Amino acid sequence: MSEFITEDKRTHYCGNIRAGHAGEDVVLMGWVHRRRDLGGLIFIDLRDREGIVQIVLDPEKKPQAHALAHDIRSEFVLAIKGRVNLRPADMINPSLKTGEVEVVIDELEILNESDTPPFVLDGETDVSENLLLKYRYLDLRRKGIQQNIILRSKVTAETRTYLQREGFIDVETPFLTKSTPEGARDYLVPSRVSPGAFYALPQSPQLFKQLLMVSGFDKYYQIVKCFRDEDMRADRQPEFTQIDMEMSFISESDIINTAEGMMAHIFKACLDRDMRVPFPRLTYREAIDRYGRDNPDTRFSLEIEDLTDIAGRSGFRVFSEVVKNGGMVKALLLTDGKTLSRKDLDALGDFVGQYGAKGLAWVRVNKDGWTGSIEKFFDQGNIKSINEKMGAQPGSLLLFVADTKDVVNDALGALRIHLAEKLELIDRETLAFTWITEFPMFEYSKTEERYMATHHPFTSPVTQDIPLLETNPGKVRARAYDLVLNGSEIGGGSIRIHKSDVQSMVFKTLGLGEDEARTKFGFLLDALKYGTPPHGGIAFGLDRMVMIMAGAESIRDVIAFPKTLKATCLLTDAPSKVSAEQLADLSLKTI
RNA sequence: GGGGUCGUAGUUAAGUCGGUUAUAACGCCGGCCUGUCACGCCGGAGGCCGUGGGUUCGAGUCCCAUCGACCCCGCCA
Numbered sequence: 038m039s040e041f042i043t044e045d046k047r048t049h050y051c052g053n054i055r056a057g058h059a060g061e062d063v064v065l066m067g068w069v070h071r072r073r074d075l076g077g078l079i080f081i082d083l084r085d086r087e088g089i090v091q092i093v094l095d096p097e098k099k100p101q102a103h104a105l106a107h108d109i110r111s112e113f114v115l116a117i118k119g120r121v122n123l124r125p126a127d128m129i130n131p132s133l134k135t136g137e138v139e140v141v142i143d144e145l146e147i148l149n150e151s152d153t154p155p156f157v158l159d160g161e162t163d164v165s166e167n168l169l170l171k172y173r174y175l176d177l178r179r180k181g182i183q184q185n186i187i188l189r190s191k192v193t194a195e196t197r198t199y200l201q202r203e204g205f206i207d208v209e210t211p212f213l214t215k216s217t218p219e220g221a222r223d224y225l226v227p228s229r230v231s232p233g234a235f236y237a238l239p240q241s242p243q244l245f246k247q248l249l250m251v252s253g254f255d256k257y258y259q260i261v262k263c264f265r266d267e268d269m270r271a272d273r274q275p276e277f278t279q280i281d282m283e284m285s286f287i288s289e290s291d292i293i294n295t296a297e298g299m300m301a302h303i304f305k306a307c308l309d310r311d312m313r314v315p316f317p318r319l320t321y322r323e324a325i326d327r328y329g330r331d332n333p334d335t336r337f338s339l340e341i342e343d344l345t346d347i348a349g350r351s352g353f354r355v356f357s358e359v360v361k362n363g364g365m366v367k368a369l370l371l372t373d374g375k376t377l378s379r380k381d382l383d384a385l386g387d388f389v390g391q392y393g394a395k396g397l398a399w400v401r402v403n404k405d406g407w408t409g410s411i412e413k414f415f416d417q418g419n420i421k422s423i424n425e426k427m428g429a430q431p432g433s434l435l436l437f438v439a440d441t442k443d444v445v446n447d448a449l450g451a452l453r454i455h456l457a458e459k460l461e462l463i464d465r466e467t468l469a470f471t472w473i474t475e476f477p478m479f480e481y482s483k484t485e486e487r488y489m490a491t492h493h494p495f496t497s498p499v500t501q502d503i504p505l506l507e508t509n510p511g512k513v514r515a516r517a518y519d520l521v522l523n524g525s526e527i528g529g530g531s532i533r534i535h536k537s538d539v540q541s542m543v544f545k546t547l548g549l550g551e552d553e554a555r556t557k558f559g560f561l562l563d564a565l566k567y568g569t570p571p572h573g574g575i576a577f578g579l580d581r582m583v584m585i586m587a588g589a590e591s592i593r594d595v596i597a598f599p600k601t602l603k604a605t606c607l608l609t610d611a612p613s614k615v616s617a618e619q620l621a622d623l624s625l626k627t628i
Numbered sequence: 629g630g631g632g633u634c635g636u637a638g639u640u641a642a643g644u645c646g647g648u649u650a651u652a653a654c655g656c657c658g659g660c661c662u663g664u665c666a667c668g669c670c671g672g673a674g675g676c677c678g679u680g681g682g683u684u685c686g687a688g689u690c691c692c693a694u695c696g697a698c699c700c701c702g703c704c705a
């Protein structure tokens with residue numbers, strides 16, 4: 038029976054003891070981080086979420102406690118009572134926040150023992166992810182990851198503070214909801230009482246938040262789990278969290294202002310960083326032209342230049358043929374090209390191959406012209422024009438990709454990031470927000486042979502483009518905007534369609550027949566007929582936001598209990614087989 | 629669905645051209661040690677080399693398959 042728990046409360050966190058507490062009696066609870074047994078004196082580093090403090094056991098002063106401490110091992114849980122002592126100057130440990138003091142033990146109690154942990158919890162050792170995920174509760178004892186989870190808690194708290202203050206109302210929406218076409222694959226949940234019918238877990242609360250606008254809540258928000266059954270990446274999980282919001286009687290600028298205010302508040306409150314607002318804006322077109330993608334990392338320049346005109350006139354067949362067939366030629370310039378060897382360039386060729394590029398052409402610029410295998414195909418005039426357009430100087434390296442528009446942008450967009458990382462062009466302290474605006478409403482999918490919504494099917498087209506819905510959908514612009522931070526899309530939203538007829542036209546453009554639209558989205562089309570206010574909103578990916586704020590490399594580092602790339606949980610072993618009885622209850626059979 | 633990296637004591641890694649008893653560090657166990665803080669010193673235990681098959685006189689090493697983790701492409705309105 039624990040005397041400390043019943044009679045004494047913990048007085049401090051281990052990590053918070055400071056020189057100012059000297060002379061005080063304290064009660065601490067925590068885990069044994071390390072034990073140093075000198076034969077006589079025993080030192081224990083006691084750890085809790087706030088940090089580590091050194092405990093001293095002297096055999097002459099407290100023989101019983103000292104004897105007990107002899108059997109203590111790593112990760113035992115202790116309660117201790119003792120006095121805070123200032124350490125003599127030569128015994129101060131500057132690497133600990135508590136390094137100026139130590140706690141001299143009066144009483145010691147082992148609250149629980151621990152098996153030897155499967156890995157050392159010091160945060161230094163590299164341990165395989167496999168093991169960390171299996172023993173996640175131990176991994177979460179480590180300082181780095183614990184700090185990430187605590188940061189995440191601050192971010193959600195400050196989000197709520199800001200949005201509540203701005204008059205937003207937190208409304209919960211269903212997790213068991215209706216499967217809808219478009220978008221990602223749904224996670225399905227079978228219904229017991231409706232045999233053969235399924236709920237879907239929401240990919241986002243999109244339609245419910247729009248309905249809340251119809252209901253007149255005016256400003257809604259929610260910090261909410263979303264579910265998408267697609268393949269993982271370093272920054273994707275099957276269940277992830279959105280900061281979701283929606284407002285009525287507003288236009289783009291209202292959403293953007295609110296979002297900027299929220300970001301500035303969160304970054305100030307959680308990281309003490311002052312974010313200058315408004316954030317820079319780029320149109321989708323500009324982003325693709327200059328950075329090759331709609332989530333540009335603007336922490337460094339290294340912009341992509343379009344050389345289609347000049348390259349089309351060159352004697353280099355690879356370029357001129359591509360241009361003749363409607364493709365394009367674009368290039369990147371590295372000022373200090375000498376750092377890349379021939380072998381590096383071959384590797385970069387392989388790299389762009391992943392994006393469908395058939396090769397990476399390159400030349401080195403020197404005082405007299407170019408050197409490189411493709412130099413002979415260019416006359417002095419073309420070389421001069423390209424050098425000028427690129428801003429090339431002696432020592433520069435030019436990297437070209439010639440292909441269809443999409444391949445060129447994909448390949449160079451990715452190469453730009455790859456080179457910036459390889460050549461360390463990125464300042465890790467910078468936080469570069471960028472809005473991307475004027476997205477196309479639709480993209481044509483070759484695999485599906487139809488137009489797909491770039492954003493989602495409830496996004497409002499730009500008003501003057503509405504007539505184009507029937508004549509030229511590819512030209513319709515959407516009233517959509519994404520927020521990009523350091524090359525990561527952390528948020529996206531739009532002004533929604535609030536007229537039933539426009540919504541029907543968009544469904545039609547997407548190839549959704551009237552009957553099908555009725556079956557899948559009838560409730561929305563009905564709602565739009567009952568006085569729907571103009572409205573719009575945005576949703577932020579909380580996990581990605583926190584990931585960047587924490588400087589984490591994987592989304593798993595900011596989620597307490599994440600899943601693997603195969604969407605399994607190594608801790609609980611989910612998903613798992615269920616009994617025949619459970620299946621029978623649900624009228625299900627496995628095949 | 630496609631491409632890639634990795635898998636060897638509890639952990640992290642080494643292991644040459646296929647060759648005798650598979651190394652090291654940390655951790656663990658035991659002993660010594662009263663100012664350590666990644667304590668130190670001495671000693672010890674610990675291996676289905678992911679799994680299954682094949683080639684070979686002989687496989688951690690070569691081949692095939694398979695499982696798992698991670699990274700990328702496709703996919704993610």
